Amino acid sequence: MATRGAATAAAASIIWKHRRNFSLRSHHFNPRIIPTGYKLLQIRAIQGASTDSVTPLKNRDESKPQNWKIKMLYDGDCPLCMREVNMLRERNEKYGTINFVDISSNDYSPEENQGLDYKTVMGQIHAIQSDGNVVVGVEAFRRLYEEVGLGWVYTITKFEPIGKIADAVYDVWAKYRLQVTGRPSLEAILEARKKDKVETCGESKECKM
Template sequence: MADQTWEIKLLYDGDCGICRHEVEFLQKRDGDRHRLAFVNIMEPDYDPAEHGGVSFEAAMERIHAVRSDGTVLKNVEVFRQIYALIGLGWIYAATGWPVIGPVVDWLYGVWAALRLPITGRPSLAAIAAARGGSRCAVGGCEGGRGNGELVGE
């Protein structure tokens, strides 16, 4: 793709107010540089094949991003790399340290598991069913849910 300028494409839940707020902040911070691209996974035409093979369900369970080289990022690593790209890497720098990193990763896992009920949303199963069932990448679903296996892992 010759006109591609983005370095990282963030997959986000456009029905989540917290997620939209973060995207707005990142868009403003990135400005006209267009190093970041944003994909609302709640759009009906979301296609995992165009976004690193990340199924709708996997993207809803935990934050994901795709680097321009096709490498898929997930969890706190997404924030580390995006914030470094926009010049605010110091905010997440400590999350890469040996003791702090695992604690932050664990805390993010707790947040990810509770995000939908905390924000008053239906379960992932209900959201997926309302979208017409699973939208898993080729070979990427077990029992109607994304299996979380990603390109580059």
């Protein structure tokens, strides 16, 4: 038990050490736990990806890949989220495997996304594989990165106890991310969206949350 506890403590130390070295690219904390030997590869991957502004590109024209393998449901109202989305978009130009879906868009349809409504997806990162399987949290990030040739970033999270620790760290971030990033509470956001829907759509049945 003592050995196991020491291993867990050491793993936790690694997580917090690397957390300081990464920018928060996502609206959901991205716990990239990478061994020292991977640092050079990581730098090259990011340099070859995105250095653009973090301004959300909500109005960007983007065609859905014909042979996509996974959907990324993201919050287009969050600049931190858009950092990672923009990086993955650039990588995806080569692979065409990710279908990006902005849940903050008025056109977002839960029916087209395994019944996942706005409130649910705001709770944590969700991704939908082409076979309909839904993955969340760290696993979602791992699957998304694998589809654009960056699977090595999350390889270590497949092993225990690192995997469980990464999940725990992510869960804490997902719970408090709105507060940490200075945004209103989820309840306030939902109320504002509801009001906006009423003002925009009136009695139209086509407008959905």
